[in-house]
Amino acid sequence: MSYPFQNDALQAVKSLAFQRVPLNLVSTYKGVHFIERIEPLKVGVDSITFRAPRLQVCLTLRDPVYLYSRVLPETVRARPQLINSSPHELRLSDFSFNGNLWFDRMEQRVQPDRSIEVTLRLHNRLYTATLRDISLRGMGLMLFIGDQPDFDVVVNTPVDLHFDLTPSTPIAFHGQVVCRRRVGATMMYLGLRIFPSEQQTRWLENYIVRRKLEILNELDDLINKQMEPQTAANLYF
Helix, strand or coil: CCCCCCCCHHHHHHHHHHCCCCEEEEEEECCEEEEEEECEEEECCCEEEEECCCHHHHCCCCCCEEEECCCCCCCEEEEEEEEEECCEEEEEEEEEECCCCCCCCCCCCECCCCCCEEEEEECCEEEEEEEEEECCCEEEEEEECCCCCCCCCCCCCEEEEEEEEECCEEEEEEEEEEEEEEECCCEEEEEEEEECCHHHHHHHHHHHHHHHHHHHHHHHHHHHHHHCCCCHHHHHC
16 A cells, blocks of 8 residues: 655655654664654644653754654654743654664664774775774774765675774774765765674673763763753853
8 A cells, every 4th residue: 555645754744743643753862862752733834843852862852863653654854943941842844754664773872982093994905984883783984085086885895993992992803884875075984794702792792881871871961950050140141
């Protein structure tokens, strides 16, 4: 059966909003996914207003966020346009389908707490990249390709990786390209499948758990600052 709004994400979400059907909102903060069910409140010409998620999730909202539901044909990308604290409302606009159904991550992903340089051997050449995020079986890299407009990497290309995830822990293992996309004129994002040893896997597990707790604590600190009484200076300037 064909979906009536197969090519129009705005109308698809509007249709559900008119029926007061909740949607799942996905935002990301430093690699960690936050998922919350949100209820539609008002439908505008090119935007939809929802009941805002909990404060912790509000603090993670960046452009874009994602919406999914079993009754949507694809995951929807949207831009958080406005958040009101009273009343608690979130307005989303610029809806578009991203071409894929939503699948929950199999593994927790985290962003390091500092810039980490990765050396990778690709096509028998050495390149330098920056680690964007990492999980037990995968990692994302931002690779500087400079003035190579025709540079590309074939999916499944093997790579060798060397980096220091912490200042005292050098890591080296094999990987494989699973996705790639150009970012601007001089950068390329590489998604890699990695193959750590048993010992490296145990170390990564500990690192990821510790880093996720740091990220959640950071959000808690932001919430506490939001809840602090404002001083006179903050009220008027």
